Amino acid sequence: MATGVFVTGTDTEIGKTLFAQALVWRWRQDGRRVAVMKPVASGCRTTDAGLRNADAERLLAVSNVDAPYETVNPYAFAPAVAPHLAAAQAGVRIDCARIRACFDELVAASDAVVVEGVGGWWVPLGPDSTVADLARSLGLPVVLVVGIRLGCLNHALLTAAAISGAGVELAGWAANHIEAHTELAMENVDALRARLDAPLWGVIPHLSADPDPATMSRYLTGLPP
Numbered sequence: 191m192a193t194g195v196f197v198t199g200t201d202t203e204i205g206k207t208l209f210a211q212a213l214v215w216r217w218r219q220d221g222r223r224v225a226v227m228k229p230v231a232s233g234c235r236t237t238d239a240g241l242r243n244a245d246a247e248r249l250l251a252v253s254n255v256d257a258p259y260e261t262v263n264p265y266a267f268a269p270a271v272a273p274h275l276a277a278a279q280a281g282v283r284i285d286c287a288r289i290r291a292c293f294d295e296l297v298a299a300s301d302a303v304v305v306e307g308v309g310g311w312w313v314p315l316g317p318d319s320t321v322a323d324l325a326r327s328l329g330l331p332v333v334l335v336v337g338i339r340l341g342c343l344n345h346a347l348l349t350a351a352a353i354s355g356a357g358v359e360l361a362g363w364a365a366n367h368i369e370a371h372t373e374l375a376m377e378n379v380d381a382l383r384a385r386l387d388a389p390l391w392g393v394i395p396h397l398s399a400d401p402d403p404a405t406m407s408r409y410l411t412g413l414p415p
Contacts, residue, residue: 194225194303195361196330198321198353200345202309204337205366205394207245210306212394212406213333214252216413217302225255225300228263229289229324230308230315233270241266245306252403255300261292274314284315286327293328305330311349322356331361333391336382337368338375346382354387362391362412370396389414 195213199206214224231243239259246263265284267276277284296303305328307313307321314320325332332353336346346363353360363386365379372378383390392410 193301194297194305194330195333196305196307196325196328196358197333197335198307198311198325198349199335200310200337200342200349204335204368206306206335207248208401208403208406209333209335209364209366209392209394210304211248211252211403212392212410213413214249214304215403216407216410217304218252218254219407222301223255223299224253225257225296225303226250226253226262227293227296227303227305228308229292229305230265230273230284231263232267232273232276232308234266234268236268241268249304249306255296257296257299261295264289264292272313273308274316277316284319286315286319286324289324290327303330311352322352322358326356326358331359333361334363334386334388336363336365338365338378339369339372342378343381347385350386350388360386360388362389362414364392364394364410365390366394367396 197206197210217224226249228246231246234241234243243263243266250262267280269276311322312320334349336342350360389412391412394409
């Protein structure tokens with residue numbers, strides 16, 4: 191049976207994909223077959239093969255498990271808006287059961303599956319479902335990526351409390367320095383380390399606009415065995 195994690199974040203554009211790529215790379219170096227999944231994505235581009243999402247493609251590029259794009263990213267939407275709004279515009283209902291079926295296919299072919307959420311923890315997927323519901327339906331522990339900037343303490347602690355309140359395990363968290371300079375950045379990391387009831391999987395410095403997964407993986411120094 192495969193293991194894995196569900197990667198969520200304190201917000202959108204805080205480095206979930208970069209962290210997920212680094213984690214896939216690191217687990218691959220341990221000899222694992224690592225599948226990836228981006229169940230829901232908006233802001234996709236039109237191609238001859240259909241809608242394609244850049245984050246899903248980045249994850250596929252580092253995975254060593256072959257899988258159809260539609261299994262990795264079963265819900266792809268063109269507008270760069272909240273997923274429930276994009277789904278409504280497309281006349282589509284995001285079905286967690288369909289996502290779970292795709293996930294089970296990936297589980298059967300791998301040793302581990304890294305699933306990246308969309309936006310933050312409570313982003314709506316429909317009238318009565320959120321990213322939290324999706325994570326719970328997959329049964330994976332969660333890793334929280336915290337974008338280190340002003341306001342991150344409140345965002346991180348609220349998200350961690352919401353994860354706990356949903357009955358999902360917070361397996362760990364990562365601090366990602368998304369700005370070239372943040373006042374007292376490491377002091378913020380230390381404050382979270384003292385308050386989050388989960389291990390710190392890594393502290394990622396501010397890097398180039400598009401760092402490679404191998405480089406990113408060097409900063410994942412707190413992964414469990």
